[in-house]
Amino acid sequence: MAQDMLTRSPAVKEVHVLWMTTGLGCDGDTISITAATQPSIEDVVMGAIPGLPKVHLHNPVLAYENGDDFMKYWYMAAEGKLEPFVLVLEGSIPNEKIKSEGYWAAMGTDKATGQPITTNEWLDRLAPKAIAIVCAGTCATYGGIHAMAGNPTGAMGVADYLGWKWKSKAGLPIVNVPNCPVQPDNFMETLLYLLYQVAGLAPMIPLDDALRPTWLFGKTAHEGCDRGSYYEQGQFTTEYGSPKCLVKIGCWGPVVNCNVPKRGWMAGIGGCPNVGGICIGCTMPGFPDRFMPFMDEPPGALASSTVSTVIGGVIRSLRQITQRSANKEPKWRHARRELTTGYAPKNYGKQ
Numbered sequence: 514m515a516q517d518m519l520t521r522s523p524a525v526k527e528v529h530v531l532w533m534t535t536g537l538g539c540d541g542d543t544i545s546i547t548a549a550t551q552p553s554i555e556d557v558v559m560g561a562i563p564g565l566p567k568v569h570l571h572n573p574v575l576a577y578e579n580g581d582d583f584m585k586y587w588y589m590a591a592e593g594k595l596e597p598f599v600l601v602l603e604g605s606i607p608n609e610k611i612k613s614e615g616y617w618a619a620m621g622t623d624k625a626t627g628q629p630i631t632t633n634e635w636l637d638r639l640a641p642k643a644i645a646i647v648c649a650g651t652c653a654t655y656g657g658i659h660a661m662a663g664n665p666t667g668a669m670g671v672a673d674y675l676g677w678k679w680k681s682k683a684g685l686p687i688v689n690v691p692n693c694p695v696q697p698d699n700f701m702e703t704l705l706y707l708l709y710q711v712a713g714l715a716p717m718i719p720l721d722d723a724l725r726p727t728w729l730f731g732k733t734a735h736e737g738c739d740r741g742s743y744y745e746q747g748q749f750t751t752e753y754g755s756p757k758c759l760v761k762i763g764c765w766g767p768v769v770n771c772n773v774p775k776r777g778w779m780a781g782i783g784g785c786p787n788v789g790g791i792c793i794g795c796t797m798p799g800f801p802d803r804f805m806p807f808m809d810e811p812p813g814a815l816a817s818s819t820v821s822t823v824i825g826g827v828i829r830s831l832r833q834i835t836q837r838s839a840n841k842e843p844k845w846r847h848a849r850r851e852l853t854t855g856y857a858p859k860n861y862g863k864q
């Protein structure tokens with residue numbers, strides 16, 4: 514139904530991407546996506562990708578404009594004069610209702626009151642008019658670090674604020690691309706998909722229950738980890754600096770939906786456990802509280818690693834026997850008279 518609405522709409526020639534960084538965050542997701550190559554943000558904005566509408570990006574960290582020149586697009590969007598636009602959220606959404614004075618987060622000034630426009634107000638104004646909402650990074654998706662137990666701001670993800678069943682005027686659910694920071698190609702690939710969808714060239718984006726694109730978050734970190742074979746063979750380290758599996762020093766990879774070990778961080782390089790960092794579950798709605806304290810062995814890891822140590826030890830021994838045998842040439846390939854080089858001294862001159 515929603516896709517029908519998009520495909521039946523007149524061909525979209527231009528799309529604005531309004532990117533709010535005024536959630537509670539560090540601008541790390543914007544910085545991260547500047548490293549994307551599949552596609553790069555430059556390719557999207559410069560029109561290098563066939564079939565895409567012209568894309569106008571409005572991001573306060575990357576924009577050349579500032580002050581009123583930058584803010585005018587936001588006021589136009591809120592007044593319904595900038596269509597269509599995709600709204601990108603970065604940073605968690607504070608709860609302005611629980612403060613005693615001032616504000617938690619804001620951008621721009623209300624022309625009528627002269628007061629700052631809070632992030633809550635921007636969401637209230639823009640969400641009904643956006644063709645799609647995309648959350649970049651764990652803070653905007655599920656609240657992230659700011660939303661951990663005891664935080665004073667009431668920080669939450671966009672879906673907590675708007676409702677998990679929220680749909681855009683075009684019928685799209687909120688799209689969550691978690692990670693701390695967002696993996697650059699994961700985000701740009703998702704944005705590209707949505708832009709194709711807006712252009713009527715792609716079916717409804719497939720999302721899981723946590724509103725993550727299924728093709729990016731359908732596998733666990735463990736399933737893409739370079740250290741998976743050590744786990745399978747029951748080889749676990751208890752200290753940093755070892756190439757072995759990190760589960761005993763706090764890696765949650767076996768239960769965390771994340772493709773970063775497979776995809777790397779930039780240009781295929783890095784990927785937490787691959788390069789020695791435990792997986793702390795930053796793509797998960799339960800992050801960080803359910804994964805703390807970070808350096809402890811996860812529950813269940815003791816049982817699975819004990820089983821793996823016993824069975825993996827036997828498998829490893831058997832493999833070593835096979836490996837020793839495979840490291841020798843088969844007997845039939847031993848040198849025979851007719852296979853020795855024609856330049857051997859005894860054959861010299863007989864050619």
Ligand code: SF4
Nearest residue numbers: 735738758759764766
């Ligand atoms: S380091 Fe973590 S993700 Fe990698 S194999 Fe071990 S438990 Fe799995």
Ligand code: SF4
Nearest residue numbers: 771785792793795796
């Ligand atoms: S491997 Fe774990 S810690 Fe690293 S990005 Fe993925 S979910 Fe986050």
